[in-house]
Structures are given as structure tokens and as C-alpha cells.
Amino acid sequence: MKTIRYELADGIATLTFDEPDSPVNTMCADWQADLTEATARVMRDAADIKGIILASAKTTFFAGADLKGTMRLKASDAPRVFTEIEQTKKNFRTLETLGVPVVSCINGAALGGGWEVALVGHYRVAVDNPKIQLGLPEITLGLIPGATGITKMTRLLGILGAQPYILESKLFSPREALDLGLVHELVSAEGDVPAALRSAALAWIAANPRPRHPWHEKDYKMPGGTPANPKIAAMLAVAPAMLKQKTRGLYPAPEAALAAMVEGALVDFDTALRIESRYLARLIVSPVAKNMINTFFFNMNAIRGGHSRPKGIQRYIPRRVGILGAGMMGAGIAYMQASRGIATVLEDVSLENAQRGKAYSLKITDPRVERGQMSPLEQKALLDRITATEFPADLKGCDLIIEAVFENRELKAAVTREAEPMLAAGGFFASNTSTLPISGLAKASTRPQRFVGIHFFSPVDKMKLVEIIRGKQTDDETVARAYDYVQALGKLPIVVNDSRGFYTSRTFGTFVMEGAAMLGEGIPAAVIENAAMQVGMPVGPLAVLDETALSLSVHVMDQTRADFAREGRAYEPSPGERLVERMVKEFKRPGRAGGGGFYEYPSGQKKHLWPELKARFEKPTLTWNLQDIKDRLLYRQSVETARCLAEGVLTSVHDANIGSLFGIGFPAWTGGAMQFIYGTGIEAFEQRCASLAATYGKGFELNQVEKDAIRMHQPVY
Numbered sequence: 198m199k200t201i202r203y204e205l206a207d208g209i210a211t212l213t214f215d216e217p218d219s220p221v222n223t224m225c226a227d228w229q230a231d232l233t234e235a236t237a238r239v240m241r242d243a244a245d246i247k248g249i250i251l252a253s254a255k256t257t258f259f260a261g262a263d264l265k266g267t268m269r270l271k272a273s274d275a276p277r278v279f280t281e282i283e284q285t286k287k288n289f290r291t292l293e294t295l296g297v298p299v300v301s302c303i304n305g306a307a308l309g310g311g312w313e314v315a316l317v318g319h320y321r322v323a324v325d326n327p328k329i330q331l332g333l334p335e336i337t338l339g340l341i342p343g344a345t346g347i348t349k350m351t352r353l354l355g356i357l358g359a360q361p362y363i364l365e366s367k368l369f370s371p372r373e374a375l376d377l378g379l380v381h382e383l384v385s386a387e388g389d390v391p392a393a394l395r396s397a398a399l400a401w402i403a404a405n406p407r408p409r410h411p412w413h414e415k416d417y418k419m420p421g422g423t424p425a426n427p428k429i430a431a432m433l434a435v436a437p438a439m440l441k442q443k444t445r446g447l448y449p450a451p452e453a454a455l456a457a458m459v460e461g462a463l464v465d466f467d468t469a470l471r472i473e474s475r476y477l478a479r480l481i482v483s484p485v486a487k488n489m490i491n492t493f494f495f496n497m498n499a500i501r502g503g504h505s506r507p508k509g510i511q512r513y514i515p516r517r518v519g520i521l522g523a524g525m526m527g528a529g530i531a532y533m534q535a536s537r538g539i540a541t542v543l544e545d546v547s548l549e550n551a552q553r554g555k556a557y558s559l560k561i562t563d564p565r566v567e568r569g570q571m572s573p574l575e576q577k578a579l580l581d582r583i584t585a586t587e588f589p590a591d592l593k594g595c596d597l598i599i600e601a602v603f604e605n606r607e608l609k610a611a612v613t614r615e616a617e618p619m620l621a622a623g624g625f626f627a628s629n630t631s632t633l634p635i636s637g638l639a640k641a642s643t644r645p646q647r648f649v650g651i652h653f654f655s656p657v658d659k660m661k662l663v664e665i666i667r668g669k670q671t672d673d674e675t676v677a678r679a680y681d682y683v684q685a686l687g688k689l690p691i692v693v694n695d696s697r698g699f700y701t702s703r704t705f706g707t708f709v710m711e712g713a714a715m716l717g718e719g720i721p722a723a724v725i726e727n728a729a730m731q732v733g734m735p736v737g738p739l740a741v742l743d744e745t746a747l748s749l750s751v752h753v754m755d756q757t758r759a760d761f762a763r764e765g766r767a768y769e770p771s772p773g774e775r776l777v778e779r780m781v782k783e784f785k786r787p788g789r790a791g792g793g794g795f796y797e798y799p800s801g802q803k804k805h806l807w808p809e810l811k812a813r814f815e816k817p818t819l820t821w822n823l824q825d826i827k828d829r830l831l832y833r834q835s836v837e838t839a840r841c842l843a844e845g846v847l848t849s850v851h852d853a854n855i856g857s858l859f860g861i862g863f864p865a866w867t868g869g870a871m872q873f874i875y876g877t878g879i880e881a882f883e884q885r886c887a888s889l890a891a892t893y894g895k896g897f898e899l900n901q902v903e904k905d906a907i908r909m910h911q912p913v914y
């Protein structure tokens with residue numbers, strides 16, 4: 198055996214999981230074969246065995262499915278996967294029903310398949326360390342806990358009780374597991390942990406020679422009742438509809454999980470396991486699962502592991518960071534910093550403004566204090582970390598200063614010149630601009646190599662993504678330090694090169710402008726908005742344009758026009774941009790903040806589409822194709838992303854995927870704007886683009902350099 202050590206001594210059979218050349222244990226093909234072999238040995242030695250211990254030789258217990266292997270599966274592999282899952286379950290069942298106690302010694306994280314391995318034990322002992330994560334995160338990867346997880350958790354917690362842990366992938370610590378009855382004993386995290394786990398296991402084995410899982414006991418009743426219980430039945434009548442409202446039919450995994458829970462609860466244990474296997478085998482080879490595993494596992498690990506961070510540069514720990522401008526963004530950044538223990542100087546033109554910015558941290562934390570999630574002392578400490586001031590001199594000694602003043606080049610240049618001398622020796626300067634090219638802003642700096650873009654999204658405390666923009670002269674050390682700063686805030690950094698709109702704003706712009714263009718073609722606004730929702734975007738393009746202000750888009754357009762003119766070029770606005778310009782200049786509809794845009798906002802009522810849109814834009818004779826509308830909204834963004842890769846604005850697929858998901862709300866089922874291309878299939882994507890380009894214009898045209906970039910960056914598993 199390669200991945201499991203089998204030892205029999207003093208009547209105790211120990212199976213120690215220890216996958217070679219891997220930091221963690223996974224359910225790889227070798228492990229599956231080894232489990233069959235280990236189970237056979239247990240059967241052979243049965244007469245001498247008084248108890249079985251499951252243990253890990255790694256720092257974690259067991260990581261779960263072999264996701265690289267999963268990425269290589271084809272649709273035709275489903276029957277083989279079904280047989281393999283069934284074989285693994287058969288091994289689990291053999292060990293559990295041998296008639297001797299089985300104990301799982303959970304020394305570290307047990308996630309997904311790892312938690313399902315832990316559930317083999319009749320008795321589960323875990324280390325009392327709040328950092329250890331246990332549970333079933335499969336749904337977040339487009340999979341279901343189909344290696345006994347659904348069946349056992351439903352039988353342990355009931356249909357209602359198990360839902361958060363299966364359908365919402367809620368994880369739990371060992372102590373929470375103890376409270377839920379999912380773990381039976383905790384051992385201290387201090388001292389010789391493996392010895393403590395083993396001695397707890399041996400003691401329990403000695404005291405419980407013939408244990409059974411609860412669902413095998415004669416008097417077993419499912420907690421909360423089976424689907425036959427009227428209360429459960431009433432809930433189940435609406436549950437699928439509620440789920441569909443959330444998934445919009447785009448995410449098959451939660452629907453399959455709910456079905457497996459309920460169907461499994463109606464039949465005997467073995468049949469329930471088989472139902473689960475069938476759903477899993479179908480899902481695991483599906484495109485959505487691959488898209489989600491690619492991005493939420495592999496791309497996310499690349500971001501966390503610093504793949505886009507320049508190498509060989511010492512880790513930077515932010516200690517004292519200054520912020521210029523205590524408006525919406527500055528106040529949010531100040532809160533994030535203070536909540537992570539970073540001393541913060543928040544400067545604005547008046548003390549009153551600065552204090553208003555600081556008060557935002559009070560507003561955010563007050564409800565937490567009221568709910569008892571934060572002590573008043575902790576809140577005070579957080580607020581004390583923020584110094585509100587009107588004097589730039591108070592920024593003295595900051596190792597990083599971020600400007601978040603109005604989006605105006607001259608003003609940004611002025612505050613840069615004023616504040617930069619306050620930096621501590623070796624410190625660096627950042628701009629939170631959302632549109633102005635960083636290399637241009639860096640001209641105001643005496644050290645442009647230490648000038649970088651750190652683009653937060655609004656609201657800062659909620660949005661996980663931060664886009665780091667490397668200007669023409671920004672050096673590696675500054676990019677690395679910006680990366681470390683963003684990670685210190687617990688956020689996800691992507692690194693992009695300087696260009697108009699960087700990556701996220703530029704690509705997002707294509708989405709909203711495609712929506713506006715369609716309106717200009719005469720397609721009803723409600724159709725466009727609903728098509729966007731149906732394809733999985735969080736909001737329709739017209740609603741977003743209203744929120745961000747149509748007037749802002751026109752302002753950016755005017756600025757771009759002026760920039761182009763200075764370079765001796767003519768700026769050709771897109772059909773969408775022309776429509777937005779008309780809305781603002783001709784119809785005086787600047788957006789929500791300005792009183793209305795594509796929507797009306799009657800006070801105290803729900804917003805609704807501006808009725809005039811119909812008369813002004815809609816063409817009653819026009820026939821439109823819903824699939825085309827949906828495709829245009831997604832394909833346009835993916836084409837722009839491929840262009841960013843081809844131009845070097847983006848340098849990696851993981852930055853593209855994570856940036857599009859967390860920065861612009863590209864739908865999770867696609868795995869992100871580049872994975873959408875790979876998931877669709879490169880040739881199929883290109884063909885569809887060609888046909889969209891023939892009807893809807895250049896926005897869908899891919900040139901050879903872009904096609905090459907798509908191929909060059911395709912991930913290999």
C-alpha cells in the first residue's frame with residue numbers, strides 16, 4: 198500500500214493515512230485501491246482485532262477528493278466514478294459493521310471527503326483547536342458530499358438540522374462539532390497530541406466492545422422527523438422553489454444535494470448511499486463542477502499562495518498606514534485597516550470630514566457590539582487605532598500612504614506631492630483611483646518606482662477583491678508590498694498592468710455598455726435586465742449604470758475623448774456609450790443619485806423602469822433572440838478579458854477568473870471570465886464569437902493574438 202499504513206498490535210488495527218509526496222491526504226486512485234486492500238487485511242485479521250483506529254500522519258486529518266483527478270474526468274467517466282464511489286462506501290461499511298469499535302483520531306482539518314472518512318468512526322475524537330476546520334464544503338465546488346456525507350449527516354442532524362452543513366457548506370470547529378454531537382471527545386491541543394488522541398481512542402475501545410452507528414440502533418429516529426412528518430413535508434413543499442430562486446437553475450449541486458437528502462431519508466441506509474452516489478457521479482463530470490473547482494480551488498489557492506506576487510521579496514507587515522480623503526472609500530479602508538490591527542491616520546481637508554470618516558467605523562461596529570459579537574473594549578481599541586486629522590504632517594512616519602480623494606488628476610497630483618515627503622524611509626505611495634492610469638498619476642511622485650495602484654471596491658468592508666495596478670515604473674518590491682498589504686486586510690489581491698480602466702472597470706464597462714447598446718437596438722429594457730439575471734449576473738446592466746451614475750460614464754468618456762485628442766487620435770464611442778450620452782445630455786437622466794436614469798425611484802416605493810424608455814427606444818417590430826441576448830452579456834466580457842491577457846494587462850488566468858468573479862460579479866457557475874471560455878471549449882467559444890460578431894459587431898471579434906493568448910494560458914491538469 199502506498200497511502201495507508203496498516204499495523205496490528207495488541208488487538209488494535211491502526212490505519213494511518215500518509216499519502217507520499219503530498220502535504221495532505223486525498224481520495225486519489227491509489228488511496229481508493231489501498232483502502233480496499235486495508236479493508237481486506239482487516240477482514241483477514243478479524244479474529245484478532247478488538248478495535249480499529251483511523252489516524253493521519255499529516256498535520257491535517259484528511260483533505261478530501263483528489264481535485265486534480267476530478268478535473269481530468271470526461272462525461273463518459275460517470276459510470277466508472279459511480280463504481281469507485283460505491284467501492285469506497287463498501288469499504289467504509291465493512292469497517293463500520295465488523296462488530297468492533299472504530300475510532301477516528303481527528304488531529305487536524307477534515308473537509309469534504311475527509312470529514313466523510315472521519316464519519317466512519319463510531320467514536321470521533323478531535324483536537325480542541327478552534328483553527329481546525331471540519332465539514333462539507335463540496336457545494337462551493339459544484340459537488341455534493343456523496344461519499345456518505347449526505348446520508349450520515351442527515352441521519353445525525355435531521356433534514357432541517359443538516360441543511361446548513363450540506364446545502365450552505367457551513368464549516369464547524371471541533372468544539373462546535375462536540376456541541377452538535379458530531380464529535381464525541383476533545384483532547385488538548387497542548388503536549389503530545391497524537392498520544393492523547395490514541396489514548397482516548399484506546400480507552401473508548403476498551404469500554405465499548407460492540408458499538409453501532411445510531412442509525413443502526415433499533416430505536417433510531419431521524420431528528421426532527423422524516424419527510425412523512427407534516428412539519429417537514431410542509432417545508433419540503435416550498436424548499437425546491439426557494440432553492441431555485443437562489444440558484445436560478447444555474448447550480449445543479451445544491452438541488453442534487455437536497456434531493457439526495459430527502460430521497461435518502463425515505464429509504465434504508467444502503468439505498469440512501471446508492472442514491473447519493475448516483476447524484477455525485479453525474480455532477481462530478483459536469484462542466485459546472487469543473488468550472489467551480491478550477492476557480493474556487495485552484496485559482497483561489499494561486500491567489501492565496503502569491504502566484505502573482507513578485508518572488509524573492511521579504512514579507513511586508515503594514516504597521517502604520519495613512520489615508521488621504523475620508524470619503525466613502527477612505528472611511529471604508531480605514532475601518533478595514535483598524536479591524537486588522539493596523540495603526541491608521543485618516544486625513545481630509547477638515548477635521549470634521551476626517552471625523553465623519555472615522556465615525557463610519559463606529560457605525561459598522563455598533564450592531565456587532567449590540568449583538569454581543571464584539572466587546573465595547575474591542576470596539577474602542579479599533580476606533581483608537583484611527584487618528585482623524587486635517588494636518589498632512591500627522592502622516593509622518595507612515596510606511597504606506599493611500600490617496601482616496603476625488604477622482605481628479607490635478608488634485609491627486611497635489612496631494613501626492615504634499616503627502617509623499619511624510620512617508621517613513623523606504624515607504625511607498627498608492628492611489629485608489631478607479632479610472633485614471635497609474636503611470637500618469639505617478640508623474641507627481643518623486644519616486645514613481647514606489648508608486649502603485651491599490652484599487653478597492655465599494656463597499657470596502659464587503660468586497661473581497663482588491664486590484665493592484667503596476668504602473669510603468671512601479672518596481673517589484675512595491676507590487677509585492679501592496680500584495681502583502683491587501684492580504685493583511687484579509688482580501689484577495691489580483692495584479693494587473695496599467696491600462697485605461699485596468700482590468701475590472703474595463704471589462705465591467707463592456708457588460709453595461711452591451712446592455713445599453715441592446716436598448717438602443719430596440720430590445721425592451723425588461724428583457725435585457727432579466728436576461729442578465731437569468732445568466733447569473735447579480736444585477737442587470739441598466740440597473741448598474743443607474744447605481745454608478747450614467748453621468749460618471751459620460752464624464753469618463755469626455756475625459757477619454759480629451760486624452761485621445763491630445764494624442765492626436767479620434768475617440769469613437771460604442772453604440773452603448775452613445776445611448777448613455779443621450780440619456781444624460783438629451784433626456785437629463787443622470788442616474789439614481791441624480792433623480793433617475795433607466796429607472797424611476799419613487800420615494801418609499803420599489804424602483805421601476807422609466808416608462809419613457811418604451812416610447813424612445815423600443816422597436817415593436819423587432820424580433821429578438823433571448824439566447825443571443827444572454828450570450829452577448831457574457832461573451833462580451835470574456836472577449837474583453839482575453840484581450841486584456843493578449844495585451845498584457847492581465848498576466849494570468851487566475852487573476853482574470855478571480856477578478857471577474859469578485860470584482861464584477863461574473864457568474865460563479867462559469868468559473869470566471871476565462872474559465873467560461875475553457876469550459877465552453879475554445880473552438881466552440883470562437884465559433885460563437887464569430888457568429889455574434891457577424892450580427893452584433895466588432896466587440897465580439899477575436900484576432901489571432903487574442904486567440905493565441907487564450908490557448909497559451911489554458912490550464913492543464
Ligand SMILES: NC(=O)c1ccc[n+]([C@@H]2O[C@H](COP(=O)([O-])OP(=O)(O)OC[C@H]3O[C@@H](n4cnc5c(N)ncnc54)[C@H](O)[C@@H]3O)[C@@H](O)[C@H]2O)c1
Pocket residue numbers: 521522523524525526527544545546550600601602603604605608612629630631632652653654655
Ligand atoms: N466610490 C466608488 O465606488 C469607488 C470605487 C473604487 C475607487 N474609487 C475611487 O476612490 C477615490 C475616492 O472616492 P470616494 O467615492 O471615496 O469619494 P468621496 O467623494 O466620497 O470622498 C473623497 C474625499 O476626499 C476628500 N478630499 C478632497 N480633497 C482633499 C485633499 N486635498 N486632501 C484630503 N482629502 C481631500 C473629500 O473631502 C472627500 O471626503 C476616487 O479616486 C474614486 O475614483 C471609488
